[in-house]
Each structure stands twice: as C-alpha cells, then as structure tokens.
Amino acid sequence: MSEDVWSPPAPNDPELVIPAELDPAAGAAPGSVTLIVPTFNEAGNVPELLRRLGEALPAHLPCEVLFVDDSTDDTPAVIEKAAANCPFPVAVLHRADAEGGLGGAVVEGVQRAATDWIVVMDADLQHPPHLVPELVGEGIRTGADLVVASRYISGGSRAGLAGGYRIAVSRGATWLAKGLFPRALRGISDPMSGFFAMRRSVVTADALRPLGYKILLELAVRCRPAEVAEVPFVFQDRYSGESKSTAREGLRFLAHLAALRSAHPLARMAGFGLIGLSGFVPNLAALWLLMGAGMHYLPAEIVANQAGVLWNFVLIEVLLFRDRRRHRHWADRIGRFALLANADLVLRIPLIAVFVAQFGMAVLPATALALVTTFVLRFAATEALVYLPRKPRTAGRHTRS
Numbered sequence: 001m002s003e004d005v006w007s008p009p010a011p012n013d014p015e016l017v018i019p020a021e022l023d024p025a026a027g028a029a030p031g032s033v034t035l036i037v038p039t040f041n042e043a044g045n046v047p048e049l050l051r052r053l054g055e056a057l058p059a060h061l062p063c064e065v066l067f068v069d070d071s072t073d074d075t076p077a078v079i080e081k082a083a084a085n086c087p088f089p090v091a092v093l094h095r096a097d098a099e100g101g102l103g104g105a106v107v108e109g110v111q112r113a114a115t116d117w118i119v120v121m122d123a124d125l126q127h128p129p130h131l132v133p134e135l136v137g138e139g140i141r142t143g144a145d146l147v148v149a150s151r152y153i154s155g156g157s158r159a160g161l162a163g164g165y166r167i168a169v170s171r172g173a174t175w176l177a178k179g180l181f182p183r184a185l186r187g188i189s190d191p192m193s194g195f196f197a198m199r200r201s202v203v204t205a206d207a208l209r210p211l212g213y214k215i216l217l218e219l220a221v222r223c224r225p226a227e228v229a230e231v232p233f234v235f236q237d238r239y240s241g242e243s244k245s246t247a248r249e250g251l252r253f254l255a256h257l258a259a260l261r262s263a264h265p266l267a268r269m270a271g272f273g274l275i276g277l278s279g280f281v282p283n284l285a286a287l288w289l290l291m292g293a294g295m296h297y298l299p300a301e302i303v304a305n306q307a308g309v310l311w312n313f314v315l316i317e318v319l320l321f322r323d324r325r326r327h328r329h330w331a332d333r334i335g336r337f338a339l340l341a342n343a344d345l346v347l348r349i350p351l352i353a354v355f356v357a358q359f360g361m362a363v364l365p366a367t368a369l370a371l372v373t374t375f376v377l378r379f380a381a382t383e384a385l386v387y388l389p390r391k392p393r394t395a396g397r398h399t400r401s
Contacts, residue, residue: 032062033117033136034200036109038102039069042123043078044240049123050082050090056130057088063132064089066112067123068105070098102194103215107208110200119197120215125239127195131231135197138229145225147197148216150190155232177217184221187228191217195233198225209322272379275315276371283308283371284364297363301352302345309341316382324387336386344374 035053039046050065057063067079069092076094083090093108100107106120117136121127131149139147151158152174158167170192177191185191196216202225208218219225286304291297313334317325325333348370355366 031117031136031140032115033064033119033132033197034109034113034115035063035065035119035121035132036106036113037065037067037121037123038105038109039067039071039075039079039123040098040102041071041073041075042241043071043073043075045123045125046075046078047082048239049125049129050086052125052129053132054085054087056132058133059087061133061136062115064091064115066109067092068109069094070101070105103208103218106215110203110208113200115200117197118200118203121195124241126236128233128236131195131233132197134231135195138231139197139199142227142229144227144229145199145202146188146220146227147229147231148188148190148193149195149233150188150193150230151233151235152189153230153232156190157234159234159236173214177214181217181221184224185217187230188216188220189230191220202226269376269379271320272316272382273375275312275320276375276378278315279308279312280368280371282311284367287364287367291363297356298349298353301349301367302342305342305345306338309338312341313337321383321387327387333386337382340378340381340385344378347374347377 037049046067053065065086065088067075067090069076069079071094076092079090079092093112095105095108098104109120110118117139119132119135121129121132127149135147135149138144150156158170174190174192178185178188181191192214193216194214198219202223203219204223208222220228283304286307287297287300290300290304295303316337317333328336351370351373352363352366355361355369356363359366361369
C-alpha cells in the first residue's frame with residue numbers, strides 16, 4: 001500500500017508540498033472536512049469531479065479531498081495531474097489489496113481523517129458536488145451526527161438509476177435493510193445512499209467490518225449516531241465509465257446484512273439455529289439414500305451427518321462468522337467444526353437409539369428430535385472453540401527479585 005499527497009504549488013516553488021491539513025498531528029480546524037472518494041478505474045471522472053468541487057466548495061470551508069484508490073488503470077496519475085489546479089489539498093491512497101471493496105476503502109479513509117467532518121461520495125458524479133457544503137451545513141445547523149443525501153424525500157429523485165430493474169433492486173434493498181434494522185435506521189429514508197456527511201467523533205473505525213459498497217448501512221448500524229438529518233438530492237447519470245453494480249455485489253450485500261444482523265449473541269444463536277434447520281435437508285436426504293441402499297441406520301447416521309456438517313459449515317462461514325474467520329486458518333476451522341459436529345454424535349446416537357427402541361419412533365423423526373436436543377450445546381462449543389479469537393500469549397517471563 002502506498003500513499004501520495006498533492007496540493008497546489010507553493011508560491012515561487014515548482015515542487016508540490018505535503019499540506020498541513022492532511023497531517024493528523026496538525027489538529028482539526030473547526031468545521032473542517034475530509035471528503036473521502038473511493039475510486040476504482042474512474043480516470044474519466046476525476047478531472048470533472050475536482051473541477052466541480054472547486055466551484056462548489058466555499059473558500060471559508062477548510063476541506064481536503066482524499067481518494068482511496070483500488071484502480072488497475074491510470075486513475076492515480078490522473079488524480080495527480082488534476083490536483084495541481086485545485087484550490088484545496090488533494091491526496092490519494094492507492095491500495096495494493098482492495099480488502100472490503102468500496103466499504104473497506106472508506107474505512108481506510110476514515111482512519112486517516114483528522115477533521116471535524118467526513119463526507120463520503122462517489123467519483124462518478126452521480127452525487128452532485130454542490131451538495132457537499134449543504135450536507136455539512138445541515139449537520140452544523142441541526143446538531144446532527146449524520147446527514148444523509150436522500151433520493152426518497154421531497155425534492156429528491158432516483159432519476160440516474162437506469163432501468164426498472166435497478167430501481168426495483170434499489171427499493172427492495174432499502175425495504176429489506178429497514179425491515180431488518182428498524183431502530184438503527186430510524187430517520188434514514190435512503191440507507192442505500194453512498195452520499196453522506198458524518199462527524200468524525202462518532203465514527204469508531206475499528207468497529208467497522210464492511211463488505212461491499214453499502215458503507216452507510218455499516219456506519220449507521222455499528223456506530224449508531226444519536227441524531228440524523230437528511231438533505232434531498234437528485235441522483236444523476238454517470239458522467240463517464242460503467243456502473244460497478246453487479247449480481248456479485250448483490251450477493252455481497254445480502255451477506256453483509258446477515259453479518260450485521262448476527263452481531264448480537266442472541267441473533268447469532270437464532271441464525272445458528274436456522275442454518276442448522278437448513279442442514280436437515282442434506283443430512284436427511286443422505287440418510288434416506290444410504291438406508292435405501294441397504295445400510296443399517298446407525299452407521300448411515302454417521303455417514304449422512306457429514307453432508308449436514310459440510311452444508312452448515314459453509315453457511316456459517318459466509319453468513320454468521322464472516323468477520324471472525326481471520327483468527328484461524330480455514331483448515332483449522334473446518335477441522336474443529338467437523339470434530340465438534342461428529343463428537344455431537346456421541347450424545348445424539350444414544351438419544352436416537354432410545355427414541356427408536358423405547359418410544360417406537362421412526363428413524364427420521366428421531367434424528368430430527370435429537371438434533372434439536374443438542375442445539376444449544378453445539379452453538380456454544382462452535383462459537384467458543386472455532387470462532388472466538390485466540391488469547392494472546394503473555395510476553396516475557398517472571399523474574400526473581
């Protein structure tokens with residue numbers, strides 16, 4: 001990862017200098033703003049964006065622009081050239097590893113910001129630059145911690161969303177997010193907006209675990225700003241290039257929702273239970289096939305269990321504990337998970353035998369009942385032994401005095 005910073009040339013000095021405004025040690029001027037612009041191959045948009053920002057930002061607003069760039073084209077060089085004519089400091093942080101996608105880029109920008117306010121916007125000019133001072137001004141006027149540019153309040157419009165499909169997807173994602181997080185998103189009509197201003201003091205960057213491009217949702221749910229305001233905006237047509245929205249990003253959005261919703265322990269337990277219920281399907285299907293092939297039900301239980309184990313592991317990894325996977329290697333995680341799931345058979349097989357022999361139950365219902373009986377134990381063991389971070393080793397040794 002490398003960082004370069006540009007500012008307008010100093011008088012009588014052909015060299016470009018590092019501005020004090022971008023130095024965290026210099027402190028934040030009252031009302032100062034860091035404008036974070038995540039970019040991925042946006043060379044065709046950068047010069048026009050900076051030109052419009054130059055026209056829109058008032059001279060009295062202490063503002064700096066930070067591009068967090070994941071591009072594979074010449075976008076960083078274009079930023080360097082365009083920055084020479086800007087009346088405000090411009091910096092670019094080029095990431096060799098685009099971890100977390102657009103959301104991860106914004107988090108890295110937040111970590112480097114040392115101003116009172118942070119404004120996040122796209123580089124493609126679908127977010128009108130002239131609204132930047134209005135967002136900050138609304139926050140200062142109302143005392144809000146978060147000010148969202150919304151397409152869904154009076155005066156706003158989603159005109160730049162091309163086609164009925166994208167409009168339907170956007171509205172569906174909005175309804176789903178607000179349905180899952182009614183309290184955290186109260187007062188936010190457009191949680192899918194990528195254009196907003198937030199007080200730096202309320203952002204806990206270390207708590208953020210973004211996945212994909214819906215960073216406002218991440219900030220609102222994890223940071224819980226006390227006061228929220230909105231400003232209407234008209235979503236514009238893209239100035240240059242092609243949209244980065246894909247079906248893959250849609251899947252990442254759904255995974256992000258699941259990760260946010262499962263952050264609370266009770267929610268994780270409920271999610272674990274739902275995933276376990278879905279595991280009945282491959283487990284019981286494999287059991288039916290094995291018994292149909294003539295295998296006795298007890299060894300068939302052991303073999304069929306592996307289908308449910310693999311199914312559950314994949315869903316838990318993707319939907320429930322995505323942000324805890326870094327603590328252990330994937331082979332270590334699947335080994336521990338499989339060991340716990342199969343150790344569960346030590347309790348489950350005798351229960352199934354009792355249900356079948358003593359209570360006359362059929363094998364399939366007995367299996368389902370035994371799985372439910374051992375649910376809480378399996379959840380606690382999985383969270384503690386597979387996904388909790390390992391305790392750091394104590395450095396050094398005790399010495400005698």
